[in-house]
Each structure stands twice: as C-alpha cells, then as structure tokens.
Amino acid sequence: MICMEPIGTIRSPYTETSQIPKGLGTVHEALGTIEVAPIFEAGLTDIEGFSHLFVLWVFDRATGFDLVGTPPADTRAHGVFATRSPRRPNPIGLTIVKLISREGCCLRVSGVDMLDGTPVLDIKPYLSSIPSNELRRGWLAEAEERNQVARERDERC
Amino acid sequence: MICMEPIGTIRSPYTETSQIPKGLGTVHEALGTIEVAPIFEAGLTDIEGFSHLFVLWVFDRATGFDLVGTPPADTRAHGVFATRSPRRPNPIGLTIVKLISREGCCLRVSGVDMLDGTPVLDIKPYLSSIPSNELRRGWLAEAEERNQVARERDERC
Numbered sequence: 001m002i003c004m005e006p007i008g009t010i011r012s013p014y015t016e017t018s019q020i021p022k023g024l025g026t027v028h029e030a031l032g033t034i035e036v037a038p039i040f041e042a043g044l045t046d047i048e049g050f051s052h053l054f055v056l057w058v059f060d061r062a063t064g065f066d067l068v069g070t071p072p073a074d075t076r077a078h079g080v081f082a083t084r085s086p087r088r089p090n091p092i093g094l095t096i097v098k099l100i101s102r103e104g105c106c107l108r109v110s111g112v113d114m115l116d117g118t119p120v121l122d123i124k125p126y127l128s129s130i131p132s133n134e135l136r137r138g139w140l141a142e143a144e145e146r147n148q149v150a151r152e153r154d155e156r157c
Numbered sequence: 158m159i160c161m162e163p164i165g166t167i168r169s170p171y172t173e174t175s176q177i178p179k180g181l182g183t184v185h186e187a188l189g190t191i192e193v194a195p196i197f198e199a200g201l202t203d204i205e206g207f208s209h210l211f212v213l214w215v216f217d218r219a220t221g222f223d224l225v226g227t228p229p230a231d232t233r234a235h236g237v238f239a240t241r242s243p244r245r246p247n248p249i250g251l252t253i254v255k256l257i258s259r260e261g262c263c264l265r266v267s268g269v270d271m272l273d274g275t276p277v278l279d280i281k282p283y284l285s286s287i288p289s290n291e292l293r294r295g296w297l298a299e300a301e302e303r304n305q306v307a308r309e310r311d312e313r314c
Binding site: 001002003004005006007036040042043044045046047048049050051052053054056058060067068077078079080081082083084088089090092094096119121122123124125126127128129130131132134135136137138139140141142 | 225
C-alpha cells in the first residue's frame with residue numbers, strides 16, 4: 001500500500017462532472033490554476049521555462065472501478081487501461097496543461113479538464129512528444145472513423 | 158491521505174539505478190515487460206490498438222524528497238516539479254513506453270527506464286502529442302545549448 005498527500009489543488013471552472021467537455025473531438029482549452037501548497041513553492045523553481053506540464057491528480061469524486069466500460073467517445077466498451085475513465089483501480093488522473101504564467105505558488109494554466117478542488121499529486125515538465133505519424137490510437141481512431149462515415153452518410157441524406 | 162495498491166510490476170533489465178541511462182541526449186530503448194496482476198487482466202481489453210502508453214509507477218527505492226536539486230542533465234539546480242527527479246514529495250514516476258505486444262496480462266514494451274520490480278499504479282493510452290514547434294523546454298534546452306557550445310569549442314581546440 002502506497003500512501004500520498006496532495007501537494008496542491010486545482011482551481012477550475014467546472015464544479016460538476018457534467019460540465020466537463022467529453023467525447024470525440026473534444027478540445028480542452030479551459031483556464032485554471034494549480035495552487036501548490038506554500039511549503040512546496042521552492043519545487044516550482046524554473047518551471048516557467050516549460051510551455052507544457054504533466055499534472056497528476058486524484059479523481060477524488062470517483063468511487064470504485066470498472067475493468068471494462070464504455071467511454072464518452074465511443075458506443076463500444078473497452079478496458080479501463082485503454083481509456084481515461086475516472087473509475088480506475090488507482091484513481092489517478094493525468095492531464096497535459098499549457099503553462100501561461102506563474103505567480104509564487106500559483107500556476108495559471110490552460111487545458112484543465114479536472115473539477116474545481118481536485119487534489120494534485122505531482123507536476124512534471126513535458127519534455128518531448130512522440131511524432132504523430134508514429135502513433136496508433138486504437139479504438140479511438142476507429143470510433144472517429146465510424147463517426148466520420150456516419151456524418152458523411154447523414155449529409156448525403 | 159490517498160492510499161493506492163499496485164496493479165502490476167515492471168520487469169526491466171535494470172537492477173540498480175546506476176545502470177539506467179541518464180543525462181543529456183539519453184534515448185530510452187530498453188525492452189521490458191509490464192506484468193499486470195491477473196485480477197486486472199480484463200482492464201487491458203483493446204490496449205493492443207495503441208502504439209504508446211503512459212505508465213504511472215512508484216519510485217519505490219527512493220526515500221524522502223528535495224525541493225531543489227541538480228538533475229543528471231545539468232550542472233545547475235532546479236525545482237523538483239521542473240525535473241523528473243525520483244526524490245519527489247509523492248514518488249510517482251511517469252514513463253511513455255512503446256507497446257510491442259500483449260500476451261494475456263503481460264505487455265511487452267520498449268522505452269523502460271524503471272528498475273526491475275518497480276510497482277505499477279496505472280496504465281493509460283497515449284492519445285495525442287503536443288507539436289514539437291509548440292514546446293518550450295526551459296532549463297533542459299538551455300543545458301543542451303551550453304553543452305553544444307562546449308563541444309564545438311572542444312572540437313576547435
């Protein structure tokens with residue numbers, strides 16, 4: 001058993017899960033703030049140099065887990081480790097945010113998809129990307145393709 | 158306090174920290190296996206469709222943390238949240254691996270930089286990349302530049 005204490009809190013425009021954009025083609029551009037606890041402020045030294053950050057946080061309003069479930073982006077079920085479902089064996093969320101500015105222990109960021117008050121476990125610099133042409137995106141690419149075909153069919157009708 | 162139990166274990170060629178490649182320009186290509194506990198096997202359904210995965214794991218052989226420290230890639234100190242240091246307030250590691258194959262509850266992957274026996278907390282699909290031309294890489298880019306200048310000077314001597 002590994003026990004952790006939050007290092008800070010997310011301030012987000014979302015107070016309920018239903019407000020968070022979901023599903024195919026969703027782009028997360030919401031502004032928010034990562035409030036790091038003052039005792040950890042020194043840990044943010046030089047973070048301003050990075051354009052993007054990984055934020056590790058807790059799905060603190062999720063309870064229990066489903067090993068297989070249907071995500072908002074598809075009508076078919078997939079394994080939890082092949083989705084970003086909040087109902088995971090260990091309820092850790094991972095979001096890549098864009099760092100806009102830092103003021104003391106507060107990081108202003110865009111791209112939040114967490115609820116207001118979400119506990120933050122860790123922040124890491126985003127150092128490099130896998131080139132898009134090397135990525136395979138499994139069921140998500142298939143769901144996008146089915147969606148595209150359905151839209152084209154609807155447009156022809 | 159948030160408590161978690163590992164969902165699996167990393168099998169890696171590295172048994173000691175000193176064996177893991179570190180520093181500027183390091184490329185992680187080592188092969189390894191993520192052994193997911195059999196009770197979670199259904200959670201891997203459809204994971205084969207993804208080329209890359211995020212692995213969240215525990216720095217189980219690190220103790221304590223430093224808010225500021227000098228990473229292997231630089232001679233200057235930086236805040237822990239601006240580095241991948243194992244000595245973090247919450248000792249969670251994040252590695253992007255390439256998925257080679259799956260056999261039941263074992264995922265064969267490349268790109269491991271964890272020690273053999275490392276506990277795994279979560280696996281998530283890698284869905285998209287930030288384009289390289291949108292990334293700023295802070296102290297790491299500066300350290301690379303200083304290193305490059307030093308190498309060119311040495312070559313001229």
